[in-house]
Amino acid sequence: MARRKEVVIVGAGPAGVFAGLALSDLPGVRVRIVEQGPDIDERLATRGAKKGKLDPGWLLRGWGGAGAFSDGKLTLSPEVGGQLKSYLPPGEVNALLGEVDQMWVQFGAPQEVYGGDEDAMAELARRAARADLDFVGTRIRHMGTDRCPVILREMRGALGENVEVHARERATRIRVSKGRVTGVDTAEGNRYRADYVIVAPGRDGSQWFMEEAGRLGLGRADNPVDVGVRVEVPAEVMADVTAKAYESKLIFYSKSFDDRVRTFCMCPYGEVVKEENEGVVTVNGQSYAGKRTANTNFALLVSTRFTEPFHDPIAYGRYLARLANLISHGVICQRLGDLRLGRRSTSERIARGLVRPTLGCATPGDLSFALPHRHLSSILEALEALDRFAPGVASRHTLLYGIEVKFYSARPHLTEKLETEVTNLFAVGDGAGVTRGLVQASASGLLAGREVRRRVESGPQ
Numbered sequence: 001m002a003r004r005k006e007v008v009i010v011g012a013g014p015a016g017v018f019a020g021l022a023l024s025d026l027p028g029v030r031v032r033i034v035e036q037g038p039d040i041d042e043r044l045a046t047r048g049a050k051k052g053k054l055d056p057g058w059l060l061r062g063w064g065g066a067g068a069f070s071d072g073k074l075t076l077s078p079e080v081g082g083q084l085k086s087y088l089p090p091g092e093v094n095a096l097l098g099e100v101d102q103m104w105v106q107f108g109a110p111q112e113v114y115g116g117d118e119d120a121m122a123e124l125a126r127r128a129a130r131a132d133l134d135f136v137g138t139r140i141r142h143m144g145t146d147r148c149p150v151i152l153r154e155m156r157g158a159l160g161e162n163v164e165v166h167a168r169e170r171a172t173r174i175r176v177s178k179g180r181v182t183g184v185d186t187a188e189g190n191r192y193r194a195d196y197v198i199v200a201p202g203r204d205g206s207q208w209f210m211e212e213a214g215r216l217g218l219g220r221a222d223n224p225v226d227v228g229v230r231v232e233v234p235a236e237v238m239a240d241v242t243a244k245a246y247e248s249k250l251i252f253y254s255k256s257f258d259d260r261v262r263t264f265c266m267c268p269y270g271e272v273v274k275e276e277n278e279g280v281v282t283v284n285g286q287s288y289a290g291k292r293t294a295n296t297n298f299a300l301l302v303s304t305r306f307t308e309p310f311h312d313p314i315a316y317g318r319y320l321a322r323l324a325n326l327i328s329h330g331v332i333c334q335r336l337g338d339l340r341l342g343r344r345s346t347s348e349r350i351a352r353g354l355v356r357p358t359l360g361c362a363t364p365g366d367l368s369f370a371l372p373h374r375h376l377s378s379i380l381e382a383l384e385a386l387d388r389f390a391p392g393v394a395s396r397h398t399l400l401y402g403i404e405v406k407f408y409s410a411r412p413h414l415t416e417k418l419e420t421e422v423t424n425l426f427a428v429g430d431g432a433g434v435t436r437g438l439v440q441a442s443a444s445g446l447l448a449g450r451e452v453r454r455r456v457e458s459g460p461q
């Protein structure tokens with residue numbers, strides 16, 4: 001009788017979950033999903049109690065990964081949220097994203113899609129062009145932070161009996177012999193034999209994976225790092241835009257440095273949140289399906305791609321975030337008017353402002369102590385352009401929170417099926433530098449999972 005095939009998936013974020021779904025009920029195969037964080041029921045039960053305080057990794061670790069309590073925007077355009085289009089032809093990427101979208105819907109994502117009105121998109125694009133901005137219209141389905149974990153819990157429940165979830169178990173070592181993957185060791189003392197390994201460690205595990213990739217001698221490419229601020233304005237300022245596009249991606253090239261500045265992760269009627277990753281505090285945003293604040297927030301990020309001899313964009317982003325943490329004990333919040341006047345914001349000044357901060361634990365301060373001149377100038381110029389697009393964005397009352405850092409993890413060399421240079425070792429999702437959003441992370445997991453399935457079904461390799 002043929003020996004049972006063993007698959008190990010490292011990480012239970014959307015990428016790992018979709019890889020698991022692709023392999024669910026595959027006869028003759030055992031799939032172990034090894035996840036360092038808690039299972040979804042435990043995450044749901046402890047939600048809030050541990051948020052950000054007792055357990056720094058609460059937001060990022062456990063079943064559902066960073067997706068579980070994310071804003072839950074399913075971005076359906078291949079231009080946003082990942083680089084799958086650099087691995088697959090456009091037709092295949094579109095088909096894959098469409099399939100993934102339908103799977104999210106099947107498990108409970110809402111039917112409504114924003115951004116489908118072409119006339120409204122064309123009008124926004126014209127308005128943006130007059131303001132010196134490039135508008136990238138994206139179709140979005142919004143699940144909301146409250147609905148995400150429930151949907152991911154449904155996916156957990158749909159896994160076949162051949163899939164075992166090992167929560168609170170951390171992969172430490174990927175074993176390789178003669179160019180083929182042979183297993184995964186964990187911090188809990190288990191040595192799992194594996195014919196196939198899909199590594200999906202997310203941003204939280206990217207450092208670990210890069211160290212493993214270095215030890216295994218895998219070649220890699222560096223990605224850009226995006227550094228900036230989270231902008232918070234009264235929701236009315238963006239209301240006509242967010243009603244039509246929900247998420248508008250607006251791109252600006254700064255006059256002083258010709259740097260690319262873009263908006264990212266628009267959260268209409270949402271709140272600014274603190275994110276903690278390996279001791280570094282940054283900001284992010286989220287909005288709920290069932291409750292609204294009076295504000296809209298979005299990230300404004302400056303992209304930098306370093307060249308010789310520097311190869312560590314992640315360290316650069318973390319260094320700047322640490323600097324902001326050092327002077328504020330966390331997140332800095334500043335009114336745009338104070339920043340322009342070269343003075344710090346204080347609690348009194350913010351209280352006098354017209355925008356009520358939704359992140360209560362931010363420290364009023366001065367972002368110019370933490371952000372390089374290059375980034376700050378580009379952000380200020382971009383805000384002026386955005387003000388022409390949506391008057392009020394660059395009001396002196398606008399709040400800026402810092403800093404926000406987004407990086408693609410370093411990217412190992414991968415095939416079009418996301419296989420590394422080691423046979424049967426696949427790397428997917430944000431931790432492999434391939435994606436940075438729910439849909440593309442899910443799609444990358446599905447792609448690798450299906451390839452493993454195909455190989456198993458087609459017999460010995």
Ligand SMILES: Cc1cc2nc3c(=O)[nH]c(=O)nc-3n(C[C@H](O)[C@H](O)[C@H](O)COP(=O)(O)OP(=O)(O)OC[C@H]3O[C@@H](n4cnc5c(N)ncnc54)[C@H](O)[C@@H]3O)c2cc1C
Nearest residue numbers: 011013014015036065066070073171202205429430437438
């Ligand atoms: C606050 C917030 C809001 C967001 N909002 C959106 C949004 O609206 N739309 C959108 O598209 N994207 C959003 N994102 C990004 C999105 O969540 C990620 O792109 C997506 O979750 C990436 O999926 P992933 O599976 O690659 O990684 P992750 O979701 O990060 O999951 C990786 C998992 O691997 C585990 N892991 C890591 N290392 C190990 C190891 N050694 N052993 C075992 N387990 C390990 C981690 O604990 C984690 O659970 C948001 C993120 C945050 C933090």
